[in-house]
Amino acid sequence: MSDRSRAGIPNSLQEHWMPFTSNKSFKKDPRLITEAKGVYIKDHKGRTQIDASSGLFCNPLGHGRKEIINAITKQLETLDFVTPFQQGFGGSFELATKIAKHTPGDLNQIFYTICGSTAVETALKISIAYHKARGQGQRFRFVGRERAYHGMNIGGISVGGMVNNVKTFASILMPGVVHMRHTHLPEHKFVKGQPQTGAELANDLERIATNFGAENIAACIVEPISGSTGTLVPPKGYLNKLREICDKHDILLIFDEVITGWGRTGSAFAAQEYGVTPDIMTMAKATTNGIVPMGVVAVKEKIYDTIVNSAPEGAVEMFHGYTYSGIPVAVAAALAVQDIFEKEDIFNRAKNLSSYFLDGLFSLKDIDCVENIRGYGLMGGIDIKMSEKPGKAGFSVYKECYEVGVNFKATGDCLIVAPPFVCEKKHIDEIIEKLRKGINNYNKTSK
Numbered sequence: 255m256s257d258r259s260r261a262g263i264p265n266s267l268q269e270h271w272m273p274f275t276s277n278k279s280f281k282k283d284p285r286l287i288t289e290a291k292g293v294y295i296k297d298h299k300g301r302t303q304i305d306a307s308s309g310l311f312c313n314p315l316g317h318g319r320k321e322i323i324n325a326i327t328k329q330l331e332t333l334d335f336v337t338p339f340q341q342g343f344g345g346s347f348e349l350a351t352k353i354a355k356h357t358p359g360d361l362n363q364i365f366y367t368i369c370g371s372t373a374v375e376t377a378l379k380i381s382i383a384y385h386k387a388r389g390q391g392q393r394f395r396f397v398g399r400e401r402a403y404h405g406m407n408i409g410g411i412s413v414g415g416m417v418n419n420v421k422t423f424a425s426i427l428m429p430g431v432v433h434m435r436h437t438h439l440p441e442h443k444f445v446k447g448q449p450q451t452g453a454e455l456a457n458d459l460e461r462i463a464t465n466f467g468a469e470n471i472a473a474c475i476v477e478p479i480s481g482s483t484g485t486l487v488p489p490k491g492y493l494n495k496l497r498e499i500c501d502k503h504d505i506l507l508i509f510d511e512v513i514t515g516w517g518r519t520g521s522a523f524a525a526q527e528y529g530v531t532p533d534i535m536t537m538a539k540a541t542t543n544g545i546v547p548m549g550v551v552a553v554k555e556k557i558y559d560t561i562v563n564s565a566p567e568g569a570v571e572m573f574h575g576y577t578y579s580g581i582p583v584a585v586a587a588a589l590a591v592q593d594i595f596e597k598e599d600i601f602n603r604a605k606n607l608s609s610y611f612l613d614g615l616f617s618l619k620d621i622d623c624v625e626n627i628r629g630y631g632l633m634g635g636i637d638i639k640m641s642e643k644p645g646k647a648g649f650s651v652y653k654e655c656y657e658v659g660v661n662f663k664a665t666g667d668c669l670i671v672a673p674p675f676v677c678e679k680k681h682i683d684e685i686i687e688k689l690r691k692g693i694n695n696y697n698k699t700s701k
C-alpha cells in the first residue's frame with residue numbers, strides 16, 4: 255500500500271527515471287515536494303518555499319485553486335473520457351470559442367494537443383499540410399533560431415537551438431532546418447524590457463531565403479521571448495521585421511507562446527504585446543494553470559480553410575491528432591482557468607505588477623557573481639558568472655536558494671524567475687530578498 259499523504263521519502267527512488275534531472279545526485283539527496291497552496295510549496299522536510307517560477311510558467315493563478323479542482327472533479331464524475339476522433343463533446347468546442355476570443359487577428363481555429371512539445375510538432379505539420387494543400391509541396395524547410403526551446407520531440411529539437419538537447423540526437427534531427435542567430439547581443443547588459451539594438455538580426459531570415467530559396471521554406475518559428483534560455487527579450491522592431499520578410503516570401507510565421515501565452519507579458523499573448531500577428535501560435539502550460547496537461551495550436555482561418563477544403567467530402571482532412579487531444583478533464587480545467595482570467599482581470603494584474611517585479615529583479619545587479627539580468631512582464635532571467643563549466647554555478651545557486659526558501663529553475667547558469675500573477679507586492683519582496691540571500695550564500699561558499 256502506498257503512503258497516501260506522500261509526505262515522506264518513498265521506499266525506493268530507483269525505478270523512476272527522472273526527466274531533465276541529474277538522477278544520481280538527486281537520488282542521494284532528494285528534493286520532494288509534498289504540498290502546494292497559493293504561491294507556496296512545501297518539501298518533504300517540511301520546509302516552505304515561495305514559488306518564484308510559477309511551477310516553471312505553469313501556475314500563474316497559484317496552487318490549489320478550488321474553482322479548478324471543483325470543475326475537474328465535476329467533469330470526471332459526469333464524463334471522464336471521450337475518444338476524440340470522429341466524435342467529441344461540447345466542452346472542447348466551448349473552450350475553442352473562448353480561446354479564439356483571446357487570440358490575435360483571425361487565429362480562430364483551435365487544435366488541441368497534449369503539451370507544448372506536441373503543440374510545436376502540430377504547428378510544424380500544419381505548415382507542411384497547408385503548403386501542400388495549396389500546391390506548394392516543395393516547401394519543406396523550417397527556419398528556427400539559436401537559443402530557442404521548442405520542446406523535446408524530433409521537430410521541436412530540430413528547430414530549437416540548445417546544443418545539449420541535440421548533441422546526442424544529431425543523427426535523427428529533421429532535415430532541412432536552418433537557424434537564425436539569437437537576438438542576445440553583448441551590449442544587452444542589464445536591459446530592462448526590449449533592447450533598442452538588434453532588430454536587423456531578423457535579416458538572417460532574408461539571407462536564408464536567398465541562400466536556400468524562399469520558395470522552399472514552409473515556416474519560421476520563434477518564441478517571441480526566448481524563455482528557457484533566460485528571457486531573451488526581442489529587440490524593438492525585430493518581430494515586425496520577421497513578419498515583413500515572411501509576408502514577402504509567403505513563409506508562415508509561427509509564434510511558440512507556450513511560455514509567453516496567457517498573460518506572462520501583460521497581454522494575453524506576446525503577439526498582442528508586440529503588435530505582430532503570427533499565422534500559427536502554440537500554447538500550453540498556463541492554459542490549464544498547469545494542472546492537467548494540454549497544448550493548443552491556434553491557426554489562421556485561411557490555413558484551416560485551405561487544408562479542410564482540399565480534402566474530398568467526408569474524408570479525414572488532416573491525418574494528425576492525439577488520443578488525449580482535448581480530453582474532458584483538460585478542457586474542464588482550461589474552462590475554469592478562462593473564468594478566473596476574466597473574473598480576476600488577470601492579464602492586467604500581471605501588467606500592473608510588472609514594473610514592481612522588474613525593479614526588484616534589477617536591484618540584484620550589485621551582487622558580485624550576477625553577470626546580467628533581463629526581464630519583461632512577469633518573466634526574468636539572471637545570469638550567474640560561469641564557474642569551471644557551464645551550468646555548475648547555476649545549479650549551485652539553485653540549491654542555495656532552495657535552502658533559503660525560494661524555488662525556481664536554473665537553465666545552465668541562468669536563473670529563470672517568473673512569479674505567479676496572483677502574487678502581491680509582499681510576495682515579490684520575499685522572492686527578491688530570498689534570491690539575494692541564496693545568491694550571496696553561493697558567493698560565500700564558492701570563494
Ligand SMILES: Cc1ncc(COP(=O)(O)O)c(C=O)c1O
Pocket residue numbers: 369370371372374403404405406477481482510511512513538539
Ligand atoms: C517555448 C516552449 N515551447 C515548447 C515547450 C515544451 O512544452 P512541454 O514541456 O509541455 O512539452 C516549452 C517548455 O518549456 C517551451 O518553453
